[in-house]
Amino acid sequence: MPDLLIELFSEEIPARMQGKAREDLKKLITDGLVEAGLTYAGAHALSTPRRLTLAVEGLTAESKSVREERKGPATTAPEQAVQGFLRSTGLTMDQLEVRDAGKGQAYFAVIEKPGRKAADIVAEVLEGAIRTFPWPKSMRWGSGSLRWVRPLHSILCILSDEGGAEVVPLDVDGIASGNTTRGHRFLAPEAFSVTSFEDYAAKLKRAKVMLDPEERAEHIWHDATNAAFAAGLEVVEDKGLLTEVAGLVEWPVVLMGRIGEDFLGLPPEVLQASMKEHQKFFSCRNPKTGRIEGFITVANNEPADHGATILAGNQKVLSARLSDAKFFWENDLRTVAHTGLEGMAEGLANVTFHNKLGSQKDRIDRIEALAREIAPLVGAKPDLAAEAARVAKADLQSAMVGEFPELQGTMGVYYAKAAGLPDAVANACKEHYQPLGPSDAVPSDPVSVAVALADKVDTLTGFWAIDEKPTGSKDPFALRRAALGVIRLVLANKRRMALHDHFSEQLLRNDMAIATAQKRHHDEKAKKFKEETASGVTSFSLGVATVTRELDGRKVDARSPDLLAFFHDRLKVHLRDEGIRHDVIDACLAMPGNDDLTLLVKRAEALSAFLKTDDGGNLIQGFKRANNILSQAEEKDGVEYSFGADPKFAEDETERTLFAALDTAEAAIQPAMKAEDFGAAMSAMASLRAPIDAFFEAVQVNTDNEIVRRNRLNLLSRIRTICLSVADLTKLEG
Incomplete structure (x- = not known):
């Protein structure tokens, strides 16, 4: 069984495209081979900046006749x-x-x-893959029609076995396949032939090419950490940058340089962002001071002067970049010293957040109002939360964030501390954006929690107010992420809050923002019309009509339940990852107070644990049996059996035992539910399992004696009422 080796050799492939290109090449070729009737033992794809390589082991020599x-x-x-x-x-x-x-x-x-030889199938599949390769961006060159990410120079395609290697003949726009490739562009540019993957990899290594991107990354990290350690520093880990740099070089050579004294006073994040963004440098930190004092660059060559010339050039460019950063930093500090951080934020009045929701300043005002309301619920001082909300986004107006948008929030912390604001306010400038994803850290400081919740709730209610909801896979305003952020903030900090109340308040504020934006637009049109016609115009009213509905004894905005349902969908996904079934969550969602996420999850966790016990599972079956018999009888008789069960009509000892058990359970469940001790309530409910089982084994509910039958149906109604007081068990599956 032969092995297949393919190499597509081109000009430099962008590092960000290489990972997906490897997977695409592997899938296109292996799927095509299998579809044509061939089988294989294994396949792996590799890449360097100038080549995509695929090795397929144990390929069948020909397809079977069909x-x-x-x-x-x-x-x-x-x-x-x-x-x-x-x-x-x-x-x-x-x-x-x-x-x-x-x-x-x-x-x-x-x-x-009839069966076909592997070479014929490979040639056909490879040509199709090359011509239809899904590059994010591709180009044409010369007079041919072929498109590739960069000009394609050669195609290596061989089948090899114990008898030797043969070239698979194919021609793509004048590029004929062969058995040759080239090594490093500068260190070993001559062509050489290969006979197998092992021969290919060994010769490339001698020609100064590390074929495996993981090997290059490990080599870079090993040499970088050693170089930094020797200088008394440590490399700041950045896996994304490491992957990118490994995709920029074929023969990585690590060089270490020092940052000029003039720039050591810059915040570490600024140095890191500048070096990573513009020059793909790794930052080196002094573990004693926490300052960034050096950098690692990776050359694609073996310089004769041990990198002195390369480092000199890099340091010259770096100094220019850092001079710009230093200018931005000092200019921003002067602005803060002159106007304060709130003064810096004033410019956000001229920055549109959304054309229907007003400016960033309008949004900050709404967030401030909501943060003040939320603060007592999360243990924060309202005035401190309001102050944090006013300055949390001020750094969006800074020169530094204008140059490095990824530093938003981070720079706000530095500017807030420079302005002499409390640490809680300063930290909220960064932490109010968190959590950014399912694995991001959740803030715990009360002020940060208050502003983070207000920020995310305003985002959600704002886009709900203008009917910009997520649809299918489309979520352009990241509302699913915002909802998950609220869920994690509430649950991680074990905070109690009725979301309907805050949704309703913020929806009203957003309605006012929409009306204000409409008035502004109307006034601009009116002014233009008046200037052009010198005639009067109709005035604009800011009246906002709010539709409310009754829910759990509260009046809430009519749009709030729909937004809460969106939260519940996100909560199901979140709790599913923690092992709680969706039907368990549905059973708890059907209960009052389902806009209190902490209460809701507490109930769901207790029910989930209860169902995992023997008593829990068996009791649910007993409840469902009781509920089914009762529902059928009520439908048949056209009456509701909901009261009147009396022990004096009991004919069997199991009935009397069940009456007593229900009295005992009810006496324990009611105070437990009032205290929100769902575990205790469900333990009390579990005590009903044995008497319910015994009751159904001993008696016939639908007996001929109408008085006894009605009494037993009312007894089943008590079982249903007591069990449903804990959760809506009818929602449970199985």
Whole structure:
């Protein structure tokens, strides 16, 4: 069984595209081979900046012959049907067979496909893959029609076994396949031939090419950490940058440089961002001071002067970059000293957040109002939360964030501390953006929590107010992420808050923002109209109509339940990852107070744990049996059996035992539910399992004695009422 080796050799492939390109090449080729009837033992794809490589082991030498029989139309069928069958099979009329087919005779086609050699199949599949390769961006060059990410120079394609290697012949726009490749562009540019993957990898290594991107990354990290350690520093870990740099070089050579004294006073994040963004440098930190004092650059060459010339050039460019950063930093500090951080934020009045929701300043005002309301619920001082909300986004107006947008929030912390603001306010400038994703840290400082919740709730209610909700896979305003952020903030900090109240308040504020934006637009049009016609215009009213609905004894905005349902969907995903079934969550969502996420999850966790016990599972079956019998009887009789169960009508000892058990359970469940001790409530409910089982084994509910039957149905109603007081068990599956 031969092995297949493919190399597509080109000009430099952008590092960000290499990972997906490897997977695409592997999938296109292996899927094509299998579809054509070949099998293989294994395949792996590799890449360097100038080549995509695929090695397929244990490929079958040829595809098997295939014989297929297909039944066609009856011999009496119209000519049109027969001709369609011929076209689908690729046969002629004289190649069809006539056979008995039950109720008459029909045409049959016998299609025989002979096996094909692997080389023919590989050539066909590879050419198709090259011509249809899904690059995010591609280009044409010369006079050909072929598109590739960068000009394609050569195609290496060989099949090798114990007898040797053979070139798989194919030609793509004048590029003929062969068995040769080239090494490093500068260190070993000469062409050489290969006979197998092992030969190919070994010769590339001698030609100064590390073929495996993971090997290059490990080599870079190893040498970088050693170089930094020797200088008394440590490399700041950045896996994304490491992957990118490994995709920029074929023969990585690590060089270490020092940052000029003039720039050591810059915040570490500024140095890191500048070096990473512009020059792909790794930052080196002094573990004693926490300052960034050095950098690691990776050359794609072996310089004769041990990198002195390269480092000199890099440091010259770096100094220019850091001079700009230093200017931005000092300019921002002067602004803060002159106007304060709130003064810096004033410019956000001229920055549009959304054309229907007003400016960033309008949004900050809404966040401030909500943060003040939320603060007592999360243990923060309202005035401190309001102050944090006013300055949390001030750094969006800074020169530094204008140059490095990824530093928003981070720079706000530095500017807030420079302005002499409390640490809680300063830290909220960064932490109010968190959590940014399912694995991001959740703030715990009360001020940060208050502003983070206000920020995310305002985002959600704002886009709900203008009907910009997520649809399918589309979520342009990251509302799913915002909802998950609220969920994690509330649950991680174990905070109690009724979301409907805050949704309603913020929806109203957003309605006012929409009306204000409309008035502003109207006034601008009116002014223009007045200037052009010198005539009066109709005034604009800011009246905002709010539709409310009754929910759990509260009046809430009519849009709030829809927004809460969106939260519940996100909560199901979140809790599913923690092992809580969706039907358990549904059973708890059906209860009052489902806009209190902490209470809701507490109930769901207790029910989930209860269902994992034998008593829990068996009790649910008993409840469902009782509920089914009762529901059928109520439907049949047209009455509701919801009261009047009396022990004096009990005929069997199991009935009297069940009456007593229900009294005991109810006496324990009611105070437990009032205290929100769901575990205790469900333990009390579990005590009903044995008496319910015994009751159903001993008595017939629908007895001929109408008084006894009605009493027993009312007894089942008590079982249903007590069990449903804990959670809506009818929602549970199985």
